[in-house]
Amino acid sequence: MSAIIIDGAVVAERMRTEVAEEAARFTEQYGYPPGLGVVLAGDDPASHQYVRMKRRACEKAGFDSIPHYLPQDASQDEVEEAVSTLNADPRVHGILVQLPLPPHIDEERVLRLVSIDKDADGLHPANIGLLAMKGREPLYTPATPTGCIALLKEVDTQISGANAVVIGRSNIVGMPVALMLIKEDATVTVCHSRTKDMQDIVRKADIVIAAIGKPEFVKGDWLKPGAVVIDVGTNKIDDPEAEKGYRWVGDVEFESASQVARAISKVPGGVGPMTITMLMVNTMKAAWRLAAKEQ
Numbered sequence: 001m002s003a004i005i006i007d008g009a010v011v012a013e014r015m016r017t018e019v020a021e022e023a024a025r026f027t028e029q030y031g032y033p034p035g036l037g038v039v040l041a042g043d044d045p046a047s048h049q050y051v052r053m054k055r056r057a058c059e060k061a062g063f064d065s066i067p068h069y070l071p072q073d074a075s076q077d078e079v080e081e082a083v084s085t086l087n088a089d090p091r092v093h094g095i096l097v098q099l100p101l102p103p104h105i106d107e108e109r110v111l112r113l114v115s116i117d118k119d120a121d122g123l124h125p126a127n128i129g130l131l132a133m134k135g136r137e138p139l140y141t142p143a144t145p146t147g148c149i150a151l152l153k154e155v156d157t158q159i160s161g162a163n164a165v166v167i168g169r170s171n172i173v174g175m176p177v178a179l180m181l182i183k184e185d186a187t188v189t190v191c192h193s194r195t196k197d198m199q200d201i202v203r204k205a206d207i208v209i210a211a212i213g214k215p216e217f218v219k220g221d222w223l224k225p226g227a228v229v230i231d232v233g234t235n236k237i238d239d240p241e242a243e244k245g246y247r248w249v250g251d252v253e254f255e256s257a258s259q260v261a262r263a264i265s266k267v268p269g270g271v272g273p274m275t276i277t278m279l280m281v282n283t284m285k286a287a288w289r290l291a292a293k294e295q
Helices: 008-030 045-060 076-088 107-113 125-132 143-154 174-183 198-202 271-294
Strands: 004-006 035-041 064-070 094-097 163-167 187-191 207-210 228-231 235-238 246-249 263-265
Touching: 008 045, 008 143, 008 271, 035 045, 035 076, 035 271, 045 064, 045 271, 064 076, 076 094, 076 107, 094 271, 107 125, 125 174, 143 174, 143 228, 143 271, 163 174, 163 198, 174 187, 174 207, 187 198
Parallel strands: 004 263, 035 064, 035 094, 163 187, 163 207, 207 228, 228 263
Antiparallel strands: 235 246
């Protein structure tokens, strides 16, 4: 068996074209573009790179981008003031707080401060709480998990009734994507560092979402033949044969997994582009909601 390779960049580009068309309609109707505010505190190179990519994508789609860059030693009050400023700005419809924040910052307090109406990243505790409740719907769902679900649907994955395994229990990916799978009527097991017999659990899964942050952790012989695999991991490993001396790999060993799975997402170029796209989708949704409220 040779797996279908799920190219998130292709899916994301198609969706971004639709978002750009929607942004143009919004701008024509209201006289100003959708706006995304970003709070970035600290000097983490990966975070700065992610924010640059998100800003470029939004600006290309016709969004306004309003950044608040703060130093590594920014105080709790300064970070919260940046969020409050964006909350109060009527031209800002979505707010992204780039994680991780510096270790001395109370992340929970900052995320709680983001207006739930502008929670473009879908990580406000109230939105996560609604996601966890049967019969309730959050205003916005977290960007990366939403991208994972979209990629599953791109290859016509039968989610309802499926056995799904999520590897990793982070607040950003693992836990919310498990909740989203449950909402789609999958039976979900969350594996983590304390899970016993993880390989046996994974081998029973029709759907595997790997988000544990360990390079090539999941091997092909862990997988049930025909499983669909979404690899959230982005890990930099040394490779003397590569032009730059390193390469990026996922949490799944691609070569062996692609011989067993029915479909598997690329790394890089799988979930990453979808995360940015879903951030834009949420911001666009927020823009329509907030503009309608103001009328």
